Amino acid sequence: MTEVLTSYLLQNKSLSIPGLGTIYIERIPAQTDFVNKQILPPGYHFRFDKYFDAPDKDFFTYISRVKDIADYEAIKWYNEWAYEFRGRLRNDTEEVWPNVGSFRKDSSGEIAFQSAGAIPTYEKPSPATRIVRTHTQATMLVGDREVTRDIIHQDGENFAEETVYREKDSWWIYALIIGAIAASALFFHFYKKGFNPASLGNQQRIEISG
Numbered sequence: 001m002t003e004v005l006t007s008y009l010l011q012n013k014s015l016s017i018p019g020l021g022t023i024y025i026e027r028i029p030a031q032t033d034f035v036n037k038q039i040l041p042p043g044y045h046f047r048f049d050k051y052f053d054a055p056d057k058d059f060f061t062y063i064s065r066v067k068d069i070a071d072y073e074a075i076k077w078y079n080e081w082a083y084e085f086r087g088r089l090r091n092d093t094e095e096v097w098p099n100v101g102s103f104r105k106d107s108s109g110e111i112a113f114q115s116a117g118a119i120p121t122y123e124k125p126s127p128a129t130r131i132v133r134t135h136t137q138a139t140m141l142v143g144d145r146e147v148t149r150d151i152i153h154q155d156g157e158n159f160a161e162e163t164v165y166r167e168k169d170s171w172w173i174y175a176l177i178i179g180a181i182a183a184s185a186l187f188f189h190f191y192k193k194g195f196n197p198a199s200l201g202n203q204q205r206i207e208i209s210g
Contacts, residue, residue, distance in 0.1 A: 001081060002097055008062055009100070010119075016059070018082045020089075020111060021050035023100065025119065032128065041123035046101050048113030 009015040009023060016022040028043035055078070063074040088095055089111055094104040101115045 004063070004066055006100060008059065016053050016055040017085065018053050018055065018079055019086050020053055020082065021048055022052045023048055033125070037127060037129055038125040039128045040125050041121065044119040044121065045117065046115045046119070050111060
């Protein structure tokens with residue numbers, strides 16, 4: 001019986017036992033082994049959860065197919081097996097499930113599960129060598145120049161003065177922009193008022209009554 005259940009568990013990653021709980025296959029992430037210069041593959045082990053114990057329909061379909069019986073017979077057969085399994089645990093009998101783990105009743109009356117250990121896999125560790133680069137230089141863009149941090153630190157004041165000089169040297173660009181804006185405003189004014197000297201003054205007439 002347990003061989004059939006173990007096969008289902010390995011294929012579907014979980015197996016529910018009515019009135020008892022569910023056995024899960026839990027994945028352990030890959031880990032780095034610095035001492036042996038390798039990365040260990042992900043691991044898997046069995047975990048028990050007592051808060052869910054209802055098998056799904058696919059499980060009974062699997063049992064009926066493997067044992068070549070009808071679905072209702074598979075449900076009856078599994079429920080009877082689970083009832084007997086729980087009964088043995090209530091009588092303080094330790095139930096060992098080969099290659100999965102063991103169940104027993106603890107001092108508080110709760111069912112405790114002890115995993116059989118890591119589930120064997122075909123994955124192998126991968127070699128990994130840690131590389132520390134001590135002479136690499138990261139570059140950055142300062143103005144129109146691409147420089148490294150060492151150049152900034154070594155050049156010191158000269159680099160700072162050159163940057164300020166470049167900023168001062170470009171003042172005429174801003175002057176051209178301001179001049180272009182002013183010329184555009186004058187053109188628009190003459191276009192509306194006409195191109196004559198009088199258009200520069202105030203053309204409103206003021207009458208004084210005497």
